[in-house]
Amino acid sequence: MFRDCKDVVGPVRVGDKWTCRILRCLRDGDRRFSELRVPLSAITPKVLTESLRAMERDGLVRRTAHPGVPPKVVYSLTDLGRRLLEFMDTICDWTVTNLPEILEARRAYDERVSV
Amino acid sequence: MFRDCKDVVGPVRVGDKWTCRILRCLRDGDRRFSELRVPLSAITPKVLTESLRAMERDGLVRRTAHPGVPPKVVYSLTDLGRRLLEFMDTICDWTVTNLPEILEARRAYDERVSV
């Protein structure tokens, strides 16, 4: 449904594998780099860094580095990021609403071709 | 924004490169296989076939084969496909609305890092 919208959306870091999940992790407040890796357990630091950088650049998240040793960096949602998060919820609602019909179509299709 | 929703969406053929564009090509009426290739000029028959099959399976498009030689097959939107198409329009609306803010964020970011 959505990756195609990259063309419409153009440059927005939208439609990739991690953006939505990262936004969700930040829903309830700031998170540190390592705290983000926990719920996104499969993510490697490289990929997380890339994702966060791109999202920061697009104004979806804010990066705040607290000086000192050991370093401490927290990520938080911007207003734009929060609006996107909420909009993604409506997208998921659409899916939840329509999923039964999709699954039924698929069941019917599979039965037709298997015969 | 959206590819991640594949996880939410799960099995739905949504978030891939072609679904949205194909739906748009069918907006104004039925189209034949070769007619679809014109507006989707970059698409190869293999990819178009794969996309259409998956969309048919998910109940987004309907495939109607008219017997005879040469063969004639037309694709059309199902009700579900049309609802998805309309919903994609609202997604694009969100983007259009928010794109200026994103671009501005990006401009500011690039200036910051280039300094």
Add this chain to the structure above:
DNA sequence: CCGTATCCATGGGGATACTG
């Protein structure tokens, strides 16, 4: 702790040729 640097695996999708 918060990343970078390297290398590598995978699969989506493109190019091309062919068939019923």
Add this chain to the structure above:
DNA sequence: CAGTATCCCCATGGATACGG
């Protein structure tokens, strides 16, 4: 015309190790 059949590229992103 409406696809199949092959081959192949390459970007995304995973694994691992290391650095400030």
